[in-house]
Amino acid sequence: MRLVPVTIADVAARAGVSKTTVSRVLNGKGELDSATAARIRDLIAEMGYVPSARAVGLARGRTRIVAMLLPSLNWPWMGEVLQGVVEVVESQGYGLLVFTCTRGDESLRHFASQVSAQSFDGLVVIEPDGTLDYIATLHEQGLPVVLIDDRGHSPRFPSVRSTNHDGARAAAGHLLELGRRRPLIIAGDERFGCVRERLAGFAEAYARAGLTLDAALRLDGDFTYESGRLAARRALEHGLEFDAVFAHNDVMAVAAMQVLRGAGRRIPEDVAVIGFDDLPLAAQADPPLTAVRQPVREMGAAAARALLAHLAGTPLPETPAILPATLTVRASTTG
């Protein structure tokens, strides 16, 4: 049965009409006799006819497929984003093609050739390192693109982002309420806009309270578990005095908690700890980790919705869509 799929010609023949007519009931275009329309509809159901995606795509010049380009699927929150994208895409009857960049240039070549082959109608992207200009080029050439801006790029094409600044400010506000005046900051790489925003938002809340952050209390990590451990160890070795930790992601926060505990610091009594992202591992840490929640799944869904709306005719907004990052309080600060 699958070997001899039914085509529009088969349906037309059995209905005794032209392919044009069948095509019309399929697409609901043009006025047609309601009786024959009903008859054809029944026949379609009975024969289990589904138009070939390939043929429709060629005839219409569209694939009804959306692509997602991302650095790697190994990152902890990548699954969440993808889930947000895929649900929206599927619910509109589109397919989702996934491209990864783990094999460097070769990955990118493969992706580029699929772009040229017009394998999809639009693109949602989380920037693989160093590809922002390339993506901008695609956008300029007319490929509908929406960026999920996890790094604070603020590009000159449509994007979705979250309030890194406000989220960090909320974290600082929470620590201030708890009377913590000497927070240790375990930051990410400052080349990233999101890192600069988080640093600024955090500092702003302290400044408003009339406090200046001690520059010595800032250590830079790279978002990995190991770098979180390292930062905490350094802070201890250098004899830094701090009563809180604000890490730029959950993994570094958890790593720091472990090191501090191992050194005899009580959490949160001696050191209150806050992470960023609020992945499942935050709630499952010991003690459960207070964290700024990034709505990654919603960001994926929002990006997909914007892209699909564009494909349906709505112009893409040129200003980024901004979703709120909010604080989730747990025992690592209020135990």
Place this chain on the structure above:
Amino acid sequence: MRLVPVTIADVAARAGVSKTTVSRVLNGKGELDSATAARIRDLIAEMGYVPSARAVGLARGRTRIVAMLLPSLNWPWMGEVLQGVVEVVESQGYGLLVFTCTRGDESLRHFASQVSAQSFDGLVVIEPDGTLDYIATLHEQGLPVVLIDDRGHSPRFPSVRSTNHDGARAAAGHLLELGRRRPLIIAGDERFGCVRERLAGFAEAYARAGLTLDAALRLDGDFTYESGRLAARRALEHGLEFDAVFAHNDVMAVAAMQVLRGAGRRIPEDVAVIGFDDLPLAAQADPPLTAVRQPVREMGAAAARALLAHLAGTPLPETPAILPATLTVRASTTG
């Protein structure tokens, strides 16, 4: 430029040859004058011509797209599997279409319609709950399918799995070497073949050592963090005596560790703990968790390789491909 893509007709016209000839150099079929071939090749490069995937697909009756069907992208190891699949698929010039089942029947309807529309050439699947028969049907109807058998289905179509039995036996062997004679087992749902295999493998090692496991020391979880905590709490409340924990995944193992520690048990001195899967969270737990490693990424890659080989003409093996699950020893047992 993207708005007026170059076609094979454009290349043929500029080269002063027929489309047939261009097609031949594209596909390397038939013998053709090496000089003209070279000239056309240069022209193709110069014009940046890439054949339309839609047109090629229609003409050849193939899409060069592979689909992956899975329950949800939220599961901790799903990203790893997908990564394994996507790398193989991309390296062969195929595209990967991802389908999810988070929206229940509607998701499945969407997927089914894409099957009927012949949107892809083959399928890699991690079984969404209750779809095994449906997938078997697809296979019978001629759709090339490979199952990544995470649950021990042992279906009657091609699959990839890991040695649950041997992995659990290795875990037990390790505990026996450490002199642990009363292991608490936090199992998964026994409806899953993988759970039964792990129980059997674990028991076998103890039996060989002349020891019978105390049935009271087995509690059932459902692979979630909460169920791991609950099992550990129950064990404590019931006053069960145990000197080790073997959990059927890492998350439950970590949850149990936290509860036991909270109750004053030292790990590993009082209780040695072993998980299953060996996700990043195992190495990042405190103490680092000994775990049976499931090669999920390799399983994804193996499934993709088998599928692509089949699409290229090699018959699919009817016996499952079996990858080894091995023990990674860390401080939760040997601290």
Place this chain on the structure above:
DNA sequence: CTGAAAGCGCTTACAG
């Protein structure tokens, strides 16, 4: 309200 015909951009016998 309906159909014949051209076209989407390729591939593939077939003929020379």
Place this chain on the structure above:
DNA sequence: CTGAAAGCGCTTACAG
């Protein structure tokens, strides 16, 4: 070694 023509399975002016 090369090309004309048919075909893949649809959609879409155009005509009636």
